[in-house]
Amino acid sequence: MFEFNLLAECGGARAGEFVTPHGVIETPVFMPVGTQAAVKAMSPDELAEIGAHVILGNTYHLYLRPGAGIVAEAGGLHKFMGWSKAILTDSGGFQVFSLAALRKVTDDGVEFRSHVDGSAHFMTPELSIDVQEKLGSDIAMCFDECVKLPAEEAASRSAVERTLKWAQRCRERHSRADQALFGIAQGALFDGQRVECARRLIEIGFEGYAIGGLSVGESADEMYHTLDILEPELPKGSPRYLMGVGMPDNIIEAVSRGVDMFDCVLPTRNGRNGTLFTSEGSVNIKNAAYERDFSPIDAACECYACRNFSRAYIRHLHKAGEILASRLCTWHNLHFLINLTKRARAAIIDGTFRDFRARFLSSWHRNGADDVYIPGDA
């Protein structure tokens, strides 16, 4: 179970497959975020139609609402939400540190208050694993401590040490053989800390390795530098997951640095706000320029929204506050990212990834992207 097969390498990029109890995840892969047991605005059938192999669920949110007990009684998260392919759950760490009202962080765990109803909770590495085992995801994540950027070296060092202790406790607590456990490398922008954290995680031993603490305000070059530093450290035989990255150019640059897995709320949240990926950069469909534009969002796209509706119509739906606007734009953006990673994968297997990357980035930057992504709110 949880075999990772590396099928091809090309220009630093990798094509692989990660075998899970709920199907094979072909990598590189983008994972749509289904925070509260639903990918916002999408149905499970639609996610399958756009080719999603795996989606992400948020442990923090599901622990608070509806509660892991109810999900377990329903037969687990797959059955609860009607999704038969793979699910990765995060540990709740990022949300506890970004969404909740923090009370106290100790080596034991984190005391916080729910953003839903203000109730008091104490999250520990053990509880995070117990909740994820009850949810029954295919991939669980270690509970980690994230520091905000810019971070002091000592603060980051302290978070790294705590993250490693917690990783050990997560590994020891974890018991489901049908669930993989991934470690998370922290270390902010300190190369030495990053490398050390990765090495000590590998000593503990996980089914996959995630790079956390990025896409939280650093520059793209800083992100790419950290990936360059970590690439030779991470085992070739395990999947590598860059958490919270979802801009198309960032994904392609990270793929070229050996990353296999991605997740981000950007395509779904931006979709609801009317910001859409196209092969020539992103556009905001609410702009007056599209009032009488009867062409599709992206003529090169074959998603449901682009096959059936015009920019003028989708703009109208946004202006009128129609739910269908969020649906069509989310559908398009998720299709765009999933299709992008599929095309990257095919190019890696064909040995043409370098060309693919150059062509994609040139086209993407043609008109300039106008996205503003504020991380932290999953």
Place this chain on the structure above:
Amino acid sequence: MFEFNLLAECGGARAGEFVTPHGVIETPVFMPVGTQAAVKAMSPDELAEIGAHVILGNTYHLYLRPGAGIVAEAGGLHKFMGWSKAILTDSGGFQVFSLAALRKVTDDGVEFRSHVDGSAHFMTPELSIDVQEKLGSDIAMCFDECVKLPAEEAASRSAVERTLKWAQRCRERHSRADQALFGIAQGALFDGQRVECARRLIEIGFEGYAIGGLSVGESADEMYHTLDILEPELPKGSPRYLMGVGMPDNIIEAVSRGVDMFDCVLPTRNGRNGTLFTSEGSVNIKNAAYERDFSPIDAACECYACRNFSRAYIRHLHKAGEILASRLCTWHNLHFLINLTKRARAAIIDGTFRDFRARFLSSWHRNGADDVYIPGDA
């Protein structure tokens, strides 16, 4: 064009078919409301999947946003919104009198301010027809004056006279051969006014006749009485449309009084609020009773929501504010009403409508319906 074929009658109820340029409408029929060129939360594909033959568009809303000119440039409302079956547009009358800030009503028309941006407009029977012709619906409605209930006899009389004058002007203005025009009988709860209004509309001559000014606060018995009064007046060879009625029991009672067509925002709006039709009355899915209820909304239902999701999951989606909650509940409610009119039609054709009606109403009232429907906001 616009042939109405009466196929069967049974216990006062009629089964027919109304032929339009965008397909045959099998009656009795429930028409989902697509106020702003979209049935809230639904895609055109889903509407087709649940068996909708015809949907309603609101002239008032589309006139204000995006404007009839843009819809016409797009190739008409069907093409703009990606819906290939029939569309009925209302005249805007009801919305002008209920949503807009009224400035002045004269025989010429109605001066009002937009509820969107406060801009000033003057709607006349001629403009209503022009807008509907630009939208290119299959069925247009005459611009009428609605009075609020309870109405004074003189106020209602004045609205009836104005409605008849405006109906004549609409008939004269209307020019599209590929668009039917329906007259609207007003008269509040005054039997004599209702009968006279219907007779004088029939003298003018329309492709169908609507009963307006009901479902605005009167009792069910008062509504049924008005239908009983009008039934013998309306030509058998034309479709009859009861505007704004969407409660399942009201629909079945109206069908048994010879009504063919219905529309209402109730299934869509209630769906968004979590109130769901079931074969044993309506339920509010947000109730705590459903927290651990892993059965479908209605075990007798075959819609997408009932085939794939539990009450516990849908309740969770509502509590969490997920768009998918609105989608699944709207889908279920529309499926319920469309399926109800289909089953009624089959029973009329089979000659078993009396039994069908008795069985349906007995089951529907078993647990009591907890819907509160506030008319007026389309």
